[in-house]
Amino acid sequence: xxxxxxxxxxxxxxxxxxxxxxxxxxxxxxxxxxxxxxxxxxxxxxxxxxxxxxxxxxxxxxxxxxxxxxxxxxxxxxxxxxxxxxxxxxxxxxxxxxxxxxxxxxxxxxxxxxxxxxxxxxxxxxxxxxxxxxxxxxxxxxxxxxxxxxxxxxxxxxxxxxxxxxxxxxxxxxxxxxxxxxxxxxxxxxxxxxxxxxxxxxxxxxxxxxxxxxxxxxxxxxxxxxxxxxxxxxxxxxxxxxxxxxxxxxxxxxxxxxxxxxxxxxxxxxxxxxxxxxxxxxxxxxxxxxxxxxxxxxxxxxxxxxxxxxxxxxxxxxxxxxxxxxxxxxxxxxxxxxxxxxxxxxxxxxxxxxxxxxxxxxxxxxxxxxxxxxxxxxxxxxxxxxxxxxxxxxxxxxxxxxxxxxxxxxxxxxxxxxxxxxxxxxxxxxxxxxxxxxxxxxxxxxxxxxxxxxxxxxxxxxxxxxxxxxxxxxxxxxxxxxxxxxxxxxxxxxxxxxxxxxxxx
Amino acid sequence: xxxxxxxxxxxxxxxxxxxxxxxxxxxxxxxxxxxxxxxxxxxxxxxxxxxxxxxxxxxxxxxxxxxxxxxxxxxxxxxxxxxxxxxxxxxxxxxxxxxxxxxxxxxxxxxxxxxxxxxxxxxxxxxxxxxxxxxxxxxxxxxxxxxxxxxxxxxxxxxxxxxxxxxxxxxxxxxxxxxxxxxxxxxxxxxxxxxxxxxxxxxxxxxxxxxxxxxxxxxxxxxxxxxxxxxxxxxxxxxxxxxxxxxxxxxxxxxxxxxxxxxxxxxxxxxxxxxxxxxxxxxxxxxxxxxxxxxxxxxxxxxxxxxxxxxxxxxxxxxxxxxxxxxxxxxxxxxxxxxxxxx
Numbered sequence: 128x129x130x131x132x133x134x135x136x137x138x139x140x141x142x143x144x145x146x147x148x149x150x151x152x153x154x155x156x157x158x159x160x161x162x163x164x165x166x167x168x169x170x171x172x173x174x175x176x177x178x179x180x181x182x183x184x185x186x187x188x189x190x191x192x193x194x195x196x197x198x199x200x201x202x203x204x205x206x207x208x209x210x211x212x213x214x215x216x217x218x219x220x221x222x223x224x225x226x227x228x229x230x231x232x233x234x235x236x237x238x239x240x241x242x243x244x245x246x247x248x249x250x251x252x253x254x255x256x257x258x259x260x261x262x263x264x265x266x267x268x269x270x271x272x273x274x275x276x277x278x279x280x281x282x283x284x285x286x287x288x289x290x291x292x293x294x295x296x297x298x299x300x301x302x303x304x305x306x307x308x309x310x311x312x313x314x315x316x317x318x319x320x321x322x323x324x325x326x327x328x329x330x331x332x333x334x335x336x337x338x339x340x341x342x343x344x345x346x347x348x349x350x351x352x353x354x355x356x357x358x359x360x361x362x363x364x365x366x367x368x369x370x371x372x373x374x375x376x377x378x379x380x381x382x383x384x385x386x387x388x389x390x391x392x393x394x395x396x397x398x399x400x401x402x403x404x405x406x407x408x409x410x411x412x413x414x415x416x417x418x419x420x421x422x423x424x425x426x427x428x429x430x431x432x433x434x435x436x437x438x439x440x441x442x443x444x445x446x447x448x449x450x451x452x453x454x455x456x457x458x459x460x461x462x463x464x465x466x467x468x469x470x471x472x473x474x475x476x477x478x479x480x481x482x483x484x485x486x487x488x489x490x491x492x493x494x495x496x497x498x499x500x501x502x503x504x505x506x507x508x509x510x511x512x513x514x515x516x517x518x519x520x521x522x523x524x525x526x527x528x529x530x531x532x533x534x535x536x537x538x539x540x541x542x543x544x545x546x547x548x549x550x551x552x553x554x555x556x557x558x559x560x561x562x563x564x565x566x567x568x569x570x571x572x573x574x575x576x577x578x579x580x581x582x583x584x585x586x587x588x589x590x591x592x593x594x595x596x597x598x599x600x601x602x603x604x605x606x607x608x609x610x611x612x613x614x615x616x617x618x619x620x621x622x623x624x625x626x627x628x629x630x631x632x
Numbered sequence: 633x634x635x636x637x638x639x640x641x642x643x644x645x646x647x648x649x650x651x652x653x654x655x656x657x658x659x660x661x662x663x664x665x666x667x668x669x670x671x672x673x674x675x676x677x678x679x680x681x682x683x684x685x686x687x688x689x690x691x692x693x694x695x696x697x698x699x700x701x702x703x704x705x706x707x708x709x710x711x712x713x714x715x716x717x718x719x720x721x722x723x724x725x726x727x728x729x730x731x732x733x734x735x736x737x738x739x740x741x742x743x744x745x746x747x748x749x750x751x752x753x754x755x756x757x758x759x760x761x762x763x764x765x766x767x768x769x770x771x772x773x774x775x776x777x778x779x780x781x782x783x784x785x786x787x788x789x790x791x792x793x794x795x796x797x798x799x800x801x802x803x804x805x806x807x808x809x810x811x812x813x814x815x816x817x818x819x820x821x822x823x824x825x826x827x828x829x830x831x832x833x834x835x836x837x838x839x840x841x842x843x844x845x846x847x848x849x850x851x852x853x854x855x856x857x858x859x860x861x862x863x864x865x866x867x868x869x870x871x872x873x874x875x876x877x878x879x880x881x882x883x884x885x886x887x888x889x890x891x892x893x894x895x896x897x898x899x900x901x902x903x904x905x906x907x908x909x910x911x912x913x914x915x916x917x918x919x920x921x922x923x924x925x926x927x928x929x930x931x932x933x934x935x936x937x938x939x940x941x942x943x944x945x946x947x948x949x950x951x952x953x954x955x956x957x958x959x960x961x962x963x964x965x966x967x968x969x970x971x972x973x974x975x
Contacts, residue, residue: 187769187772188765188768188769189765189768190753190756190764190765190768356658364750364753364754373753373754373756373757374757376757377756377757377758378757382658382660383660383663383757384660385662387662387965388660388661388662388965399658399660400660400661400662400965401658401659401660401661402659402660402661402664402813402817402911402912402962402963403658403659403813403912403913404912404913406658
């Protein structure tokens, strides 16, 4: 554990003391890439509070919101944003990005293999029962080869940094990862309130993402040569990520459709209902889960889906990203095998660390887990959004008993990991910077050329000591700045007065 | 062979520029319906705010003895029944709160803006971002200020602010939106709603003003007719058109038939037909638009003909209802057009 860090030159920051690894401040000086930002923030002093207020005003007027599911109907809440950016050194980020690309390459090969020859199972790399028993394994996908062999086109991997300062993948999201619109909006807001900082620091832009996404989706069209019609398929306005669906459709110039807007004809072609009649759709960026894609195949009672969509996809009449069935590889049990999968498919060592994981299905692992429950985090294999997680260090004896019974009863459903102490980043709390735990979700596009966002969405647990960063559970967010430390633009001085030249002498 | 050909031939072969690929202009049926309703709700919010404002002005101008009361506002907005579900007596406070601030009244300014916002939220990606922002801000602002805005001392400023903000929304659309199908449905929604509002103002106000006006001295009589014009925002344009002449007949003619004033019934229906003509498969919709327009030709009251106006307004309401039905059937989801037919 590192010593508490503080810098004393500014009263607002004097009391700042991080419990572990801090993203902004090392024991003696700012982290690489952070010096310019720190100088800027210190000069702002109390002015920082005004910038936070300006940011909140901008969020309210821009209508950046997310939906909270509540008993009394859904509530549209203003997006929680902390104005102090989270900064990452460009060189470090490049290594992380390479690791992410490598990881997604292996995962895509793995999914294709599973629904193809399943060599990975025959070779005993991953136990067959783990994969075939996964609720995200879709027998309907066996034998399908999607365009370019890619299954997980868009993914968001959650990264954390422990007390050793090493970035680790905590989980992969290969189904319908969300958050990228907030990453883009966060940048819009911080550009608005920190316009002066953007002039004087070398911060990598993030807004290339929608174009990269559009290009990747267009490349999947079954009718190359024709202008592809791309649609974003949303569950609708009541979905918590609707804002993002609308945002991305708008940014890509794509249609935003709900299940009811699409029809699949007897010719297996998928079409959208427009005021001018039915028009063929080539590529669907779906933001609904597999089971709600097609009531003909999955849930007959689902109102969200498009009857016949799977038929259309299997016949290659429409491309779907991410491909149905891709979620089999973001199972938390599969996670434990990813380093092995990278070696198996790519013959390389993993470039990005992951968290040691105990698979409860394995007898030795399970015995260890049950003996060390109070030290471990136990996670259900197939939940998202932080639900159902047991944290041994904070659990009551009763909760520990419960988890013991659950793990023993259905070991396939559980994995365990050591507690990862998330790093902290300075966050405005009651108008004073205080350390709060953060994670990071970068987004990776697996197209002809892989693409990784410059940074990603930093989520922050606003409650002191809390490790829960999910916005549905009181988490906030920050803009993430990838900064080149070698570019010495120097900290911003006072605003430069432009001389107005008179015409006469 | 001309020199130019030779030049072209000898020119080194250049890579052909990449064609600019644009997806075909498309509007989803569901989205068309949302945009159309957004247009109607925005128009309704503005119209209702103006109605309350001008009626308040008239009310404070007229002698107490005239007693025009507040029920005309309920008649114009067609909300008498809904009002009496919640209130026993027609009082200024209750009627104004019902029309401006009530969340129970589907047609109140607050509810209309709420629904306009909801419709635009669904379609936010299609419309200029600033338009969405203004609607969003306005809805937030009316929610916190509407109750205070109902008080007579604040009412003028509040309703004027609502109108101003609605104009900002519409002005943003007018100055930044492509004239495509999306814009057409927004406009059609606004025009249908406005023709409806103008005709109802005409119907109700004419009746009331004629009856109570008979006993009024001349200056007050002029005042009431000007108030009718003002309640659809027509006063200034009317004066320019008619010079100083103020008469019941001229005012009615103006609101029905003026070709240049954008809130006259004539203008709304002409413009709606023009927009309908740009829609795909527009035969049925255009026919319904023409039917409504045709009614106008039959109503030329040279004298104030209360019964004639009333009949016309009834017929027009039905015709507008039919137009709406045809739009829904031709373009909105769940209409016949939604049957799967390969295009």
